[in-house]
Amino acid sequence: MGVTKIENFTKSQNHLAMVAKALGHPARIAILEHLLKLNSCICGDLVEVLPLSQATVSQHLKALKEAKLIKGNIEGTSVCYCIDADTWKYSKQMLNQMFDKYHDNSCC
Amino acid sequence: MGVTKIENFTKSQNHLAMVAKALGHPARIAILEHLLKLNSCICGDLVEVLPLSQATVSQHLKALKEAKLIKGNIEGTSVCYCIDADTWKYSKQMLNQMFDKYHDNSCC
DNA sequence: AATATTAATCGTAATATTGCAATAAACAGA
């Protein structure tokens, strides 16, 4: 079916999965790293940094925007992208919460 | 084409993306949470906990195993799953490294 | 040996993702 049974899982499980899914492509990781590196908004030079066409980059940006990991502000002809602070912090916290639950006592 | 251009990205970008992709489904988050909750190996009662068929759960377990987030040990007729400590710690570190790079100075 | 239990795999259908060329939309400057 290829369609996830979202309704059977908790809100937080779905949120974590949604964020993780958005992070689940090297191009999108690269986009975020670029945003973090410049430590400010960037305006469109992403296409030159990435080994992908403009259309494809735009699609990946859309995916990140849909997961609310980034925001895009229109500035004249170009668009200014930056990390969405709220989702970023929340996701960081959720991920840490999960990753911290493990305490090295595996039986296998 | 539906095929990711992995070769154009760095090793660490691909690793992060691979782990994130494995986390990118609520069922797989639920599986990991269950493993963390029991804090030990569980064998197959996952199928009863999750709202999915045995075949589907097995598929999700395979995805987590392929990302090396979990390990599976055969124990008689059943299989014992647990978190893979190495990948877990490494991924946690990589994710934190990325998430910590953001310092609240958004211009938009 | 025959049967039951458990988990993986196969086959299949529906849907999603990835990628790009082509086009559209929105705006700036001449």
Add this chain to the structure above:
DNA sequence: TCTGTTTATTGCAATATTACGATTAATATT
């Protein structure tokens, strides 16, 4: 207004994912 610049969208093809029933494989139990 016309032209260039920048980003989004559309349309399409190739491949991947999700889900499940049916089957297989491996080991226990009787």
